Amino acid sequence: MKIAILGSGAMGCLFGAAFHRAECDVTLIDVNQLHVDAINSNGLELDTRAGVEHLPIPARLPADAEGPFDLVVVFTKTFHTVGALEGIRHSIGDNTHLLSLQNGLGNDAKLAGVVSDDRVMVGASMLPSDLEGPGKVRSHGEGYSKLYPAFGGDPAMAQKVADALTQGGLPAQLDPKIHEAIWSKAIFNAAMNPMCALTRRTPGFLGASGQARATIRAVVEEGVAAAHANGAMIDAEPIHDLTETSMTDHADHEASMLQDMKAGRRTEVDAINGAIVEAALAKGLTAPVTQTLWHLVKLEEAKLG
Numbered sequence: 001m002k003i004a005i006l007g008s009g010a011m012g013c014l015f016g017a018a019f020h021r022a023e024c025d026v027t028l029i030d031v032n033q034l035h036v037d038a039i040n041s042n043g044l045e046l047d048t049r050a051g052v053e054h055l056p057i058p059a060r061l062p063a064d065a066e067g068p069f070d071l072v073v074v075f076t077k078t079f080h081t082v083g084a085l086e087g088i089r090h091s092i093g094d095n096t097h098l099l100s101l102q103n104g105l106g107n108d109a110k111l112a113g114v115v116s117d118d119r120v121m122v123g124a125s126m127l128p129s130d131l132e133g134p135g136k137v138r139s140h141g142e143g144y145s146k147l148y149p150a151f152g153g154d155p156a157m158a159q160k161v162a163d164a165l166t167q168g169g170l171p172a173q174l175d176p177k178i179h180e181a182i183w184s185k186a187i188f189n190a191a192m193n194p195m196c197a198l199t200r201r202t203p204g205f206l207g208a209s210g211q212a213r214a215t216i217r218a219v220v221e222e223g224v225a226a227a228h229a230n231g232a233m234i235d236a237e238p239i240h241d242l243t244e245t246s247m248t249d250h251a252d253h254e255a256s257m258l259q260d261m262k263a264g265r266r267t268e269v270d271a272i273n274g275a276i277v278e279a280a281l282a283k284g285l286t287a288p289v290t291q292t293l294w295h296l297v298k299l300e301e302a303k304l305g
Contacts, residue, residue: 001164004029004069004091006084007076008039008059010129010259013137015073015101017046018168020057027066028059029088036061038135047138050169067091071161074100074111078271081110097157099147101125103256104271105186105279108150121158122178123147124185126242127170128253141250144171148178183232187223188242189255190273191216194293197257197267197300204251207244215289216243222287223276229283257297264304269297 001024005016008028020026028044030036039059046053060066065088072092076084081102085092092098098114099121100107111120127143145165147158158174165172175181195206195216206212217240224236246253257267273294280287 001025001070001160002067003027004065004067004072004088006062006072006074006088007080008035009075010131010137010139010256011101011125011127012073012075013044013046013131014127014129014139015075015125015165015170016057017044017053017055017137018165018170020055021168022164024164024168026057027069028057029062029065030059031062032134033061034134035059035131038133042135045136047132047136047140049140062087065091067096068093069096071097071099071157074098074102074107076102077266078102078104078107078110078268079266081107082113085111085114095119097121099123099161100150101145101147102271103186103189103268105182105275106271111150117151118149118153119157120150121147121161122150122182123172124178124181125170126185126188128250130254131259141253144173146173146175146178146181148175150178180227180232180234183223183227183230184234184239184242186272186276187220187227187234188239188246190223190276190290190293191219191239191243192246193255193257193267194269194273194297196255197261197269198293198296200258200261202252202254202258203246204248207247207251215293218289219287219293222280222290225285226276226280226283226287229285230279261300266301266304267297269294269301273297 005012008030036059043054097119125145128141129139162172260267
């Protein structure tokens with residue numbers, strides 16, 4: 001497969017490396033010129049528990065991407081999705097499939113406006129990854145990914161993608177209930193990400209605080225109630241278990257919102273906490289703890305100007 005990773009930050013590079021190991025023709029696409037130059041000069045440096053790799057994967061700015069691609073994996077921030085896809089419109093062909101592995105809710109609708117519904121896939125990944133500097137990514141922790149056609153239909157391409165990721169060292173599987181998996185990840189992120197961003201600390205710090213643990217648990221329960229009201233009949237306990245894993249096995253991982261805050265960037269809190277709150281309100285429910293975290297992160301963003 002000829003694959004483009006659109007938004008080649010920490011997660012994008014991690015997945016690009018897996019596709020590269022599976023002998024796919026991979027191009028990393030990003031708007032960060034320093035990052036692109038570092039990868040092209042020295043290869044992608046990927047530090048995992050298995051050791052440090054230097055992978056010769058080409059990186060390009062959007063305008064320089066050469067398609068058409070068989071698959072575009074979208075890892076941009078949710079609020080950049082439409083603009084990022086427009087930036088590589090010249091590389092999207094009549095048979096190009098799109099896969100969103102982004103955070104939050106509602107990403108399928110944004111991709112559906114670019115290609116036909118039968119070529120849209122969505123997924124959820126519970127893998128940690130940190131961008132250590134231009135061309136350098138660190139991922140110390142275990143996890144998994146699930147994906148499936150966003151609007152049903154033939155899962156053949158999704159299976160091909162899952163097989164390639166698994167072959168490349170990132171276990172992936174098809175899940176017909178992918179929207180429930182996406183809800184579960186959104187709830188997990190709504191509980192963990194804002195707390196890391198607001199405290200400027202990693203999950204291990206939160207695990208040592210009874211107040212933090214109580215807040216995280218409340219957000220999970222609110223999110224599950226919102227999911228149930230919207231037809232996603234997920235179980236709260238696996239999400240609670242994931243938060244525990246985050247605070248222990250991934251204790252030093254810098255959550256994406258924390259990374260954004262430290263870099264002075266806008267976060268994805270609207271697509272995560274905000275989307276959950278709005279989904280709850282639409283069904284006559286409230287999510288006060290989730291909403292409070294949403295508002296506090298927006299205040300932090302306002303300080304950035």
